[in-house]
Amino acid sequence: MRITIARTAGFCWGVRRTVNKVFETSAAATTPVATLGPVIHNPQTIEKFEGQGVKVYQQVEDVPEGTTLIIRTHGAVVPQQALAKDRGLPVIDGTCPYVKFPQVMAQRLSRDGYHLIIVGDEKHAEIKGVASYAEGPYTILKTGEPIPDLPGVKKVAVISQTTNDATHFKAVVAEAAVRFREVRAINTICYDTAERQTEVRELARSVQVLIVVGGRMSANTRHLAEIGAEILPPDRVHHVERAEELEAAWFEGFEEIGLSAGASTPDDVIESVAAQIDTFAAGGAERRYHQPSFTPTHANR
Ligand code: SF4
Numbered sequence: 001m002r003i004t005i006a007r008t009a010g011f012c013w014g015v016r017r018t019v020n021k022v023f024e025t026s027a028a029a030t031t032p033v034a035t036l037g038p039v040i041h042n043p044q045t046i047e048k049f050e051g052q053g054v055k056v057y058q059q060v061e062d063v064p065e066g067t068t069l070i071i072r073t074h075g076a077v078v079p080q081q082a083l084a085k086d087r088g089l090p091v092i093d094g095t096c097p098y099v100k101f102p103q104v105m106a107q108r109l110s111r112d113g114y115h116l117i118i119v120g121d122e123k124h125a126e127i128k129g130v131a132s133y134a135e136g137p138y139t140i141l142k143t144g145e146p147i148p149d150l151p152g153v154k155k156v157a158v159i160s161q162t163t164n165d166a167t168h169f170k171a172v173v174a175e176a177a178v179r180f181r182e183v184r185a186i187n188t189i190c191y192d193t194a195e196r197q198t199e200v201r202e203l204a205r206s207v208q209v210l211i212v213v214g215g216r217m218s219a220n221t222r223h224l225a226e227i228g229a230e231i232l233p234p235d236r237v238h239h240v241e242r243a244e245e246l247e248a249a250w251f252e253g254f255e256e257i258g259l260s261a262g263a264s265t266p267d268d269v270i271e272s273v274a275a276q277i278d279t280f281a282a283g284g285a286e287r288r289y290h291q292p293s294f295t296p297t298h299a300n301r
Pocket of ligand 1: 012013014015073096097098099162163190191192193263
């Protein structure tokens with residue numbers, strides 16, 4: 001049996017940066033440290049943070065005085081950041097710079113009089129944060145939705161959730177181009193996501209079974225498994241959070257196993273899953289890294 005591990009599997013650049021900030025801050029802190037919402041959608045990492053005494057609060061209102069508050073990778077809504085400032089809480093901004101970009105653009109473009117069209121999931125923390133930077137009207141468009149009637153609107157600016165597929169963003173920009181007098185399209189898609197998705201597509205074509213590791217709450221991890229299931233029979237694609245979930249029967253009769261992981265999956269969890277697959281192969285499995293057809297911007301290996 002051979003396990004081929006995606007070079008892009010695991011923490012993206014932005015998540016690694018914020019996770020390191022949390023560990024460094026809590027290791028050096030003499031006062032309590034907390035995060036505003038879970039930093040990432042990965043239960044094992046959250047457990048490690050808790051082990052270092054880092055608490056998670058959903059609202060600034062609940063954070064005790066004197067606590068150092070870390071803003072998570074997805075960012076935070078403007079009123080919550082303002083409240084933290086008013087309360088004098090020490091704040092460390094862990095917002096990924098690729099998420100900061102659409103926040104800044106939302107503010108700037110709405111100040112310039114553009115009606116914002118934000119392509120993304122209105123329930124996602126990143127989109128809530130980006131929308132809160134708008135200082136004028138905006139519309140949040142779910143994937144695949146047409147632009148609604150916007151009476152009187154002449155100029156629009158289109159921005160996207162960082163993890164969106166470029167196809168959806170392009171479709172909205174194309175529709176806007178023929179519906180409004182002036183259109184600004186700001187490409188706020190993070191290439192890390194696109195590259196991870198492209199690689200899993202390539203990997204799925206070269207293996208018989210695909211294992212995708214990551215939190216069940218992680219949208220980007222679920223999407224990797226969905227892409228895999230478009231290429232392989234769905235019963236040969238398995239999304240797991242932990243090594244203990246793997247079943248020997250999934251691998252019986254197969255030699256080529258692919259392994260990828262979402263942007264919030266730590267290296268040690270990926271390693272434990274690979275080690276568990278090893279135990280299902282007589283004499284252990286051979287390991288190699290996948291060679292994608294492109295050079296990833298932030299490869300992990
Ligand atoms: S996927 Fe991209 S935008 Fe999201 S945290 Fe990672 S680097 Fe930042």
